[in-house]
Ligand SMILES: *[C@@H]1O[C@H](CO)[C@@H](O)[C@H](O)[C@H]1NC(C)=O
Ligand SMILES: *[C@@H]1O[C@H](CO)[C@@H](O)[C@H](O)[C@H]1NC(C)=O
Ligand SMILES: *[C@@H]1O[C@H](CO)[C@@H](O)[C@H](O)[C@H]1NC(C)=O
């Protein structure tokens with residue numbers, strides 16, 4: 001990468017915890033030990049002290065005062081829920097979000113919870129907010145940096161390689177940090193070769209959050225929120241491993257509305273299904289969530305200097321998401337997880353942010369689980385200024401992200417398919433200037449067939465296909481040939497070199513020409529397709 005690299009040091013000397021009298025400290029630690037079960041015991045200090053190379057988008061000095069986590073972890077632990085989790089008593093309705101301004105039925109409460117539980121939870125939440133206000137969390141990041149944060153590991157690594165190769169095709173030079181749950185998810189080939197060559201670095205979350213005194217073990221949905229908190233970037237585009245931009249995402253940070261508000265969220269299909277208990281616990285206005293779109297956090301844009309408190313409060317909601325806040329925010333509804341925590345935190349804190357007005361769209365129409373298309377920010381904002389409810393007169397904003405989130409996702413090992421899934425190639429060409437499904441599958445063939453690509457998830461690549469004894473390469477080639485039969489394919493294998501390393505290749509292959517590239521755009525030699 002042409003990006004600059006430098007070392008990050010965490011200075012652990014002269015650490016002190018201000019504002020806590022020894023008495024309060026004692027109380028907190030007593031509570032922590034009473035209610036917290038230690039899990040992973042990797043030492044945060046010894047393993048993340050030096051030799052962490054963080055690629056940054058420009059030269060910068062890392063400023064450390066030594067202590068986001070050492071002061072934040074005790075707050076998180078001390079504000080832990082001390083009550084039974086609420087029970088879901090019936091299923092909520094999964095409904096598409098109604099048009100703004102139209103009449104609709106709001107989702108009622110389906111949780112069962114005692115008054116004393118609500119009161120206790122409210123007390124913990126209030127205490128946490130008071131602490132945050134009197135001693136605002138100081139996030140640690142490298143000043144003046146922008147980058148992409150994602151999470152991966154296991155079966156998400158192959159998917160992530162597809163996404164990163166698609167990312168670099170756009171000409172993006174943003175550095176990438178990949179958060180892994182723990183050291184077990186670290187794969188040397190993937191992290192040190194495949195991803196590194198694409199300007200991405202593996203970061204192990206457990207080495208930040210497993211201190212010797214207070215242990216947290218974050219997983220699944222929680223990794224997103226803590227990846228944002230621990231990333232070395234000041235301004236972040238978060239992308240799920242199975243989500244890629246079709247256009248250069250570096251420009252998103254220049255959008256006026258992002259610069260003003262510092263956080264942009266993209267909406268989900270569904271109507272909100274939050275419980276009024278969330279409002280009682282947090283003091284949020286009755287319908288503040290119910291009258292908003294739900295959020296699809298496959299992509300998020302956030303400026304940490306403007307939203308340190310939003311991210312910290314979202315961290316609290318995620319730390320106790322599984323049985324508590326996720327449930328309060330979704331009541332078991334579609335996609336329950338971290339998705340609503342960021343908007344909820346910003347609303348509770350009355351921090352400004354922007355939610356895209358353009359709705360998500362399924363790529364290629366109906367059927368089971370087409371990818372979700374999310375739109376271009378700058379275009380959306382221009383329309384919203386004039387037409388905030390986006391009525392029939394609003395021109396559709398261009399799709400920008402392709403979030404292929406439905407199983408089996410884009411992992412060559414698990415897909416057996418004979419037909420296209422993302423609609424006709426000509427439609428894709430009309431929208432994107434290229435047949436995106438063909439491009440993505442070309443990358444999958446490359447990965448599956450390049451000798452130097454291997455993931456733990458694939459096991460024996462030579463025999464690891466879904467059918468007994470079939471190689472992942474042969475399986476993927478067969479899919480490719482069936483999905484894109486020769487009649488319609490006119491494309492040739494192109495010698496593409498070093499896409500994404502510089503800005504001079506970014507637009508090639510766009511614009512409706514018929515020379516769609518076959519090579520995946522990796523750093524490796526091109527592999528034969530057929
Ligand atoms: C929220 O912030 C806006 C300005 O951004 C302000 O006008 C309003 O009074 C605030 N509301 C509360 C409840 O603090
Ligand atoms: C490409 O980058 C160089 C410097 O890295 C810059 O001078 C040039 O203007 C860029 N070209 C385009 C088309 O962005
Ligand atoms: C596709 O390629 C053929 C031959 O290379 C050329 O004649 C034709 O004009 C091209 N079509 C488009 C749409 O570029």
Ligand SMILES: *[C@@H]1O[C@H](CO)[C@@H](O)[C@H](O)[C@H]1NC(C)=O
Pocket residue numbers: 524525
């Ligand atoms: C790429 O091909 C060249 C020439 O065929 C060969 O020397 C080189 O080792 C190859 N590199 C990789 C990474 O396979």
